[in-house]
Amino acid sequence: xxxxxxxxxxxxxxxxxxxxxxxxxxxxxxxxxxxxxxxxxxxxxxxxxxxxxxxxxxxxxxxxxxxxxxxxxxxxxxxxxxxxxxxxxxxxxxxx
Numbered sequence: 001x002x003x004x005x006x007x008x009x010x011x012x013x014x015x016x017x018x019x020x021x022x023x024x025x026x027x028x029x030x031x032x033x034x035x036x037x038x039x040x041x042x043x044x045x046x047x048x049x050x051x052x053x054x055x056x057x058x059x060x061x062x063x064x065x066x067x068x069x070x071x072x073x074x075x076x077x078x079x080x081x082x083x084x085x086x087x088x089x090x091x092x093x094x095x096x
Contacts (some may be wrong), residue, residue, distance in 0.1 A: 034050070039070045
């Protein structure tokens with residue numbers, strides 16, 4: 001009777017720990033990077049994210065580099081570098 005309870009307890013602990021490890025590992029996947037271009041060297045682009053971390057990536061599609069300049073806001077999603085559209089304001093308009 002005691003061994004049966006210990007076995008059930010052991011199975012419950014193993015199950016709980018396996019669920020916890022799955023939850024922790026799911027949080028480590030990087031969903032994407034969004035930030036400001038700080039440096040462009042050849043096909044490598046350095047991006048400063050909102051947390052102040054600088055990440056350098058190698059761009060495989062060099063067409064995007066033609067329009068890219070330091071200070072542009074970009075995001076990386078699914079391995080693709082995407083230049084975010086700049087807001088254009090009409091003359092005489094204000095946000096306030």
